[in-house]
Amino acid sequence: MLMTIVVELKDQPGQLLKALEPISKLGGNIVSVYHQRDKITPLNRIPVEITIKIDEKKAKNLIEAIKKSGVIVRSYNEVRLTATTSLLLIGHIIHTDLGDTINRIDSTGFAEVVEMHISMPRLNEPSTAMVTISATNEDMLKKAINILRKTCMEKDITVIEPLELQ
Numbered sequence: 001m002l003m004t005i006v007v008e009l010k011d012q013p014g015q016l017l018k019a020l021e022p023i024s025k026l027g028g029n030i031v032s033v034y035h036q037r038d039k040i041t042p043l044n045r046i047p048v049e050i051t052i053k054i055d056e057k058k059a060k061n062l063i064e065a066i067k068k069s070g071v072i073v074r075s076y077n078e079v080r081l082t083a084t085t086s087l088l089l090i091g092h093i094i095h096t097d098l099g100d101t102i103n104r105i106d107s108t109g110f111a112e113v114v115e116m117h118i119s120m121p122r123l124n125e126p127s128t129a130m131v132t133i134s135a136t137n138e139d140m141l142k143k144a145i146n147i148l149r150k151t152c153m154e155k156d157i158t159v160i161e162p163l164e165l166q
Helices: 015-025 056-068 098-106 138-154
Strands: 002-009 029-035 046-053 072-079 083-091 111-119 127-135 158-165
Touching (some): 002 015, 002 056, 015 056, 098 111
Antiparallel strands (some): 111 127
């Protein structure tokens, strides 16, 4: 199952590791980590959203293990991203702020970049990236693809779409 956990971390070294170690120990696969440094909580902590894939039977144990490590778990829920597709991007992907490109999808609340593979042949030559996006349903996936298409047009990146629907 895919689930999202929001934890609150002290702003000091090693805190993120405390939240991630139980995921590894229970066989979870981290899909994304969204660190919200600009949104300090009332306890003067930083919220971090962690999306993972884990066996449904281990989810409750995972939450308990994270809490036992001293990390505050603000919320957790199962995410049902039911529509997925992969697209190929060609252009100066890294030099045009890859983080911004991904964030434009991830910040929608209905879609996420769940996987990316990048090939960079030479410093000043175009890169290629295989990007996989998941969304809550087919309509939201189409919206996410449109956001990516518009973003890439602004950044002069070619989009070859979609390579597969799952």
